[in-house]
Amino acid sequence: MNLDDKVCYCFHVSRRKLVNWVRHNAPKVPSQLSMCGGAGTGCGWCIPFLKQIFKQGTGPGAGCVSCVATPDDTLDVLTPEEYAALRAEYVKAGNGTPPPGAEPLPEAKDEKTD
Structure with a gap:
């Protein structure tokens, strides 16, 4: 994913x-990134x-003890379309609920209507 692609689809944070x-705020723990536009406080996918x-x-x-299990390059190898599709699977599996105004889930190929 590129720098201008969204990471948090709930609050539209790139x-x-x-x-x-x-870089500017030097957070001490990852959860402090929620202060950047609410990232991570919606469905939880990001x-x-x-x-x-x-x-x-x-x-x-x-x-960051909880960062150990997080690969370093995941964002670099996923396309925005793959990222959005994985988020849709996460939400549809009941793992999180996007707030009102969040990026809509992409339609699955078998869900398209005529």
């Missing part, structure tokens, strides 16, 4: 905004990716 927020951005922006030894 990767660029999050990366810059980390939380592992916020941890990844935190880890990349703060460097090794930042003290």
